[in-house]
Amino acid sequence: MKSSAGTSSSKLYGSDEKKPLASNSEQKCSTVKGKLEKSSMLSGKRPLDKGNCSDQSSAKKPKISDTPTAMKSKQLTVKAEKEKADEDDDDDIPISQRIKKSPPSNSKTSSMKQKAAKVVSSSLKKLNKKSKKEFKNSKYIKSTKVSPSSGDGQKKWSTLVHNGVIFPPPYKPHGIKLLYDGRPIDLTPEQEEVATMFAVMKDTDYMNKPQFKKNFWEDWSKLLGKNHTIKDLDKCDFTPIYEWHLQEKEKKKQMSSEEKKALKEEKLKQEEKYMWAIVDRVKEKVGNFRVEPPGLFRGRGEHPKMGKLKRRIRPSDITINIGKNAPIPECPIPGESWKDIKHDNTxxxxxxxxxxxxxxEFKYVFLAASSSLKGQSDKEKYEKARMLKEYIKNIRAAYTKDFTSKDVTKRQIAVATxxxxxxxxxxxxxxxxDEADTVGCCTLKVGNVECIPPNKLKFDFLGxxxxxxxxxxEVELPVYNAIGQFHTGKSKSDDLFDKLDTSKLNAHLKxxxxxxxxxxxxxxxASITLDEMLNKETKDGDVAEKVVIYQRANKEVxxxxxxxxxxxxxxxxxMSRLTEKITELKGVLKELKIDLDRANKGKPPLKDADGKQKRNLTPEVLEKKIAQTNAKIEKMERDMQTKEDLKTVALGxxxxxxLDPRITVAWCKRHEVPIEKIFNKSLLAKFAWAMDVDPDFRF
DNA sequence: GTAGACACTTAGTACGACGTAG
DNA sequence: CTACGTCGTACTAAGTGTCTAC
Structure with missing residues (x-):
């Protein structure tokens, strides 16, 4: 069994671990610690640092962000306690049933070790339901860190406490007037608000899009009312508002850093309570607790709805989902109330x-990427992809066979796959x-795929x-021929795969x-490419060189x-600045070479550009300088090339x-590259579940 | 089998913070 | 210290895929 559990190396890579919320009492304190440490170790997690009781207070702090924060521990505890009742709710599932769901080997013991190991190997097989029984009658607080969640329609949490969402501040009218036919116009605050949204987009590309203006005008003119002076958007001059906006921006920029800091702290103070949720008694970061402010819709590409007014969201638009016994978040806008409250733990x-x-469509508020819930499903995603590795050979054989199937649907499925x-x-x-016209595989149009004899396909579409x-x-000939067949008798705008859609395709894949x-x-x-490239390309060298190898693989993906x-x-x-610098350096190089030449002949160096006499240097020194300059030039040229290559590539x-983070973490361990060179703080938090991977891990 | 409701992941961009060369 | 450039993060749009009801 691969149990890298708590190896020393994992410590090096340990991320800031979130800690389960401790309840209060002293005795709990010690139990919690004891159990936790064990579970941490066995599941390969970094044990709590010192693990003594006095540390407990720190357990209440959000470790990941280092933010000052902390909900009042009292409040927290109270809520967590309250929620315990919830937890008991799900005890109505008979133990026997739960045990049935567990693999037999697992049922005879409640050893954490077995459980932890199981999690890794079987989470995908949906065998292992969250069985909390082990903890049930104890005071232990489980670390949900790696508890396997389950498949669909299953319980995602037992207790959930949070404070709802925060709304953007109401609109503050500025009173700056736009000009209509050169004359200043009075607007109501509502009209002004929307006008301002438009005004501040002056220097964006949207202003060149008729669709944007058309949609904006439709919504804004509604607000203006039928008999308003303003009848034509083209006669509106928003410049005064735009300039006011620039001024405001400038003002903000000019603020002293203390002022900025104070402002930031003020904001943090207001938002603090919304930033966290308590899921199964573990404090987790909430992803997007701020309700989207009103604005003009910025659709990508040629979106038919670009420019439409995205109206303000009010509490009465919002449905809250929360644990049954958790206090319902207070509606932050006095006099208003939530649309609905649900207690759906699926x-x-x-x-x-x-x-x-x-x-x-819906806009959801979810937990942040660093949460166990997200981490869990992330891990399942990669486990599934790894499973494909075992099947891929057969799958390829199967679709290759179907390239020539007499059944058109089968052929299309084969080619699409x-x-x-x-x-x-x-x-x-x-x-x-009413969406931008983009395609994916199943929706490719005939015109998106061109056949280039003898066996090449040219793809060109908007994704x-x-x-x-x-x-x-270049594709296999049967594929090339099949595409040719799918083309025949159709126009460019027809579906290439007319017998296919994603549900059929996925049904087949299943x-x-x-x-x-x-x-x-x-x-x-993506992951197999990274894994293979890293393992092929990594050579001995310093950390920087290895990081470059990684970036190359990342770029490939x-x-x-x-x-x-x-x-x-x-x-x-x-780029031109760099070119300039290189030219300059090449000039220096040339001069150095001349000087070297002269020095070798015992002559003094030529005068420099200003006509001043340069120092007399020995040939050795000159040669060294030449080498240095050469190296510098080469490095700059390399950097320039990379920059050029990556100018349109997003690695993030x-x-x-x-990319399965375990590939990266394992590679870092094997090659002694500090993981921080590859993952930034948020990635480290997001991938906390992957940090203890065995150095031998391969995708 | 199909449309619509629903839930969740994946995506590029804007912008401010931060580090560093000059 | 400034200016430049990169990095990190917040934001929210745009995908994928499941399930249900007919």
Missing amino acids: VTWLAFWNDPINPK YLIDKLALRAGNEKDD KDSIQYVNTV ELMPGLTAKVFRTYN AIICNHQRSISKSHSAQ TSKINY
């Missing part, structure tokens, strides 16, 4: 409201007409976020491997997944969402 959201732009596997395409769900995917790839869906291929592809970013405004300026997305 979901993880703390609150939601309907998206004002598309009322059929091939593309998803080979190119890491997204599944491609159907989209509505998620309207990011363009262009790629020409037959090949339990839980397999299209997106798993992307995760698999980002390219596979088509993770792009826009070129920074200053990119070209930066794959790191956050696609």
